[in-house]
Amino acid sequence: MGKAMKVAAKAGKPRHKKALVKDLSGKKAKAGTPVKKKPRPVQNSDGFYSGKFLPQSTLVGGKAAKTALKIGSIVLTIDGQFIRVPLTQKLQYQAPCPPDKQGDSRIRHESFMHAKSLKEALIGGAQPNDIFYDLKKGHLEFVPVLKGKVAEGPLPFSQWPDGIRVSERNRPWWLPDDWAHGVKTTCVTYLPVYIAPNSRTYFHREVIEKIVEQQLGGLDGMVDWAKKQLSEGRDWTGQPVKFDPDAKLFACLTKSERAKLPSGKELHVAIISARRATERTGIRGIVNVQTRCLASGIRPRWYVDAESLSAYRRLGLDAVVGGKLTPSRNKALRDAQQMGKACVQMSDDISRWEYHNGDLSDMEGRSEEKMRCANELVKSRSCLVISPAAAARFLLAKMRAAEGPQLGGVYPSGNASFGLLCDAISTEAFILGDFFVHDDSPCRFDESITLKEDYDFTCSHLQRHGSVLRCNRIIVHASHETNPGGAVAVRDKKGKKERENIGILRRKWPGVFKPHGTRGDTQVRMVWSSRQNK
Helix, strand or coil, rough: CCCHHHHHHHHHHCCCCHHHHHCCCEEECCCCCCCCCCCCCCCCCCCCCCCCCCCCCCHHHHHHHHHHHHHCCEEEEEECCEEEECCCEEECCCCCCCCCHHHHHHHHHHHHCCCCHHHHHHHCCHHHHHHHHHHCCCEEEEEECCCCCCCCCCCHHHCEEEECEEEECCCCCCCCCCCCCECCCCCCCCEEEEECCCEEEEECCHHHHHCCCCCCCHHHHHHHHHHHHHCEEECCCEEECCCCCCCHHHHHCCHHHHHHCCHHHEEEEECCCCCCCHHHHEEEEEEEEHHHHCCCCCCCCCEEEEHHHHHHHCCCCCECCCHHHHHHHHHHHHHHHHCCCCEEECCCCCEEEEECCCCCCCCCCCHHHHHHHHHHHHHCCCCCEHHHHHHHHHHHHHHHCCCCCCCCEECCCCHHEEEEEEEEECCCCCCCCCCEECCCCCCCCCCCCCCCEEEEEEEHHHCCCCCEEEEEEEEEEEECCCCCHHHHCCCCCCHHHHHHHHHHHCCCEEEEEECCCCCHHHEEECCCCCCCCC
8 A cells, every 4th residue: 555545544544443522511422423412592482572582683673773763663562562653752761771681682772771762762773672672571661651553554565575575365364454465485385474564574373363462363353354355245265256247147048038037136045054153164155155145236144043143143144043954944935935036045155156058968979088078168168157146047037938847956066067968957857955946836845854855855846846947057166065064063974864864755755766876875866757656
């Protein structure tokens, strides 16, 4: 081995076989043992400056002080409120320097502790956190009184900190009105940020709750938000409700059907609901349905359970006691009859009504190919987003022109492709209870049935009037099997009550209800032509 190679090999070895190193704790450890770093002490576990620790001089605080000196006022957080205080505000610091002030904080405090106004304190080096800390600890008082007022918000975009843009997403319903909502431009992923009236930024709801010293949202917050959206004609997310012109939908009627087109005043609109006005998912659905009804020119009446009546009325709804599911439905039918109007019933969780024009019912070929064509048709054609009032008037016009059916409804699935593969109108098909129109008929719901009552109601109409009218081009989007309250509260996980009601249907309408091939024994297929004792 050459001399150079020996030197290199020697340099790669420890000088002594038992070489020792010291870790940060001062204890000796063998060579090669990883050195443990001391964790940095957490200076503020609250996620914002809460005054638990001494204030530090920061770049953000320095910018805030310069901005305040420029505009002549500063926004301070006092008792959970953002107060804009003029820099002419007189103040008095405790003398001598408080003993809890140490290090850099003490040095800076001594530089502004003789200030007689907020402006003098900021010029002397004070930052917003210094003032917040001193107010909280009693080291500072305003003399003779605080002359500030609640800061108006949200903060204009021109005053936002750098690195934030306006968010294209919906504003969180729980965010206080005087806070702004943006998104970070310095983050690779989408990172929402919330800007306080004092221009400070935060990322978490629980942190904001600590700052404003109250629980955000909660039932009171949800109710206030709901009432605000309803008064402004917006849905739960704060977006305005928009529909395609009714004329586009009514153009799909024949001349004879348009002659039977009713006005909105001929409809009694009933929304059947229960136990959904005290939790977020339910209130969200209520706002979305009510807003769409109001936007289409109709004011619905809510038929609810007695225990929830006050909660629904608290939202500003026209609510009456209807009882349980089928008694509520029957009360709505009786009320409409007394008014001499057609009854429109809908569930409390519909978020959208659509009309899809097209027809693939005569298409031949394999089912996979037909479904592919239907999917392409749905994607290629823009559907009409229709109002609930327009949908009800459309159905009623077709029913009256047909001079037979007294019950009309929509396709019982949110998949428009399936609807396009059916005939445009079905006359012996199941009418979904989520949205239907009932004209002049003595048929009523069987109150012994607690689930699948719409199947029985459809059969009653078919037996008495010989037909119903289901438009397979109208689709409603609802979440009636997943959201809490309502009929979901009646269902059980094992499906016992579903099977009990299916048993009632089969005894009452023998031969009509067949087992569902793919959805288990809690679902059925209705085949009216297979009924016994015709």
